[in-house]
Amino acid sequence: MTTTNANTTAVEVPRRSGRDVAAAVIYLIAAVLLLLPVFEWITNSYYFFLESREYALLLLNLPARLFALVGFVLMFYQFVLGMRLPVFEKVFSRAVNLKHHRTLGKAGFILILLHGLTFLLHDYLVAGRLLFDPYRVVGMVALAFLTPAVIAAWHFKRLKLSRNTWRTLHLFAYVVFPLGFIHGRNLGAEFATGTWTVNALFSVLLAIYVLLLLYRLAVYFRGQ
Numbered sequence: 642m643t644t645t646n647a648n649t650t651a652v653e654v655p656r657r658s659g660r661d662v663a664a665a666v667i668y669l670i671a672a673v674l675l676l677l678p679v680f681e682w683i684t685n686s687y688y689f690f691l692e693s694r695e696y697a698l699l700l701l702n703l704p705a706r707l708f709a710l711v712g713f714v715l716m717f718y719q720f721v722l723g724m725r726l727p728v729f730e731k732v733f734s735r736a737v738n739l740k741h742h743r744t745l746g747k748a749g750f751i752l753i754l755l756h757g758l759t760f761l762l763h764d765y766l767v768a769g770r771l772l773f774d775p776y777r778v779v780g781m782v783a784l785a786f787l788t789p790a791v792i793a794a795w796h797f798k799r800l801k802l803s804r805n806t807w808r809t810l811h812l813f814a815y816v817v818f819p820l821g822f823i824h825g826r827n828l829g830a831e832f833a834t835g836t837w838t839v840n841a842l843f844s845v846l847l848a849i850y851v852l853l854l855l856y857r858l859a860v861y862f863r864g865q
């Protein structure tokens with residue numbers, strides 16, 4: 642018996658460790674196959690960036706602007722969907738509005754976050770340091786308000802937040818919209834082009850936002 646057991650063990654151990662080694666080699670080859678083209682891409686991108694720096698910077702600048710423009714409008718939708726407006730609830734149920742509020746909230750936040758981070762990188766590549774002119778700082782402050790508001794909403798249960806803490810953090814989002822407007826209005830290329838589209842649209846959105854806010858405050862003080 643003992644001999645058999647001893648034999649079995651003696652045979653199995655090298656077989657299993659041989660398999661482990663073979664698996665490790667296969668994983669390594671698979672990883673190298675993935676990494677080689679990625680490495681080639683990084684090297685080429687680096688040379689491309691050095692040789693056509695202006696063009697490469699535009700590849701950061703243009704999408705980052707688009708993220709901000711779309712993210713800003715999504716933020717506006719957030720207020721409309723989250724405020725439980727009676728006129729809106731005649732068309733869509735409250736549950737549908739809240740579902741869209743959550744989905745668009747995630748999309749909007751990711752876009753705004755990408756916008757901010759991309760511009761930080763862009764500024765660093767252009768100026769060799771981060772820039773802190775007043776209107777950029779307004780954007781940073783807006784992002785600093787938005788982030789806890791979104792994290793509180795996403796991880797409400799996991800963070801075990803009380804309803805009050807959650808609501809207070811979520812109310813930060815109200816400040817972000819006007820700050821985002823002031824920031825974009827003073828820095829944005831699409832505001833500066835002289836055509837009316839973004840300028841007029843965003844101004845109208847801001848005006849509606851103010852009206853909605855007044856309405857919400859009136860409801861709150863009436864104790865509803």
Ligand code: HEM
Binds near residue numbers: 713818
């Ligand atoms: C770290 C935070 C942020 C940084 C560094 C940043 C940086 C910038 C820069 C440099 C521009 C000018 C882009 C150009 O036209 O060349 C810009 C535009 C803009 N930003 Fe931000 N931003 C930040 C956060 C935000 C936030 C939180 C919002 C919105 C809530 C926002 C909304 C906008 C809008 C709407 C524009 C105008 C885009 C255009 O006209 O093309 N930004 N931002």
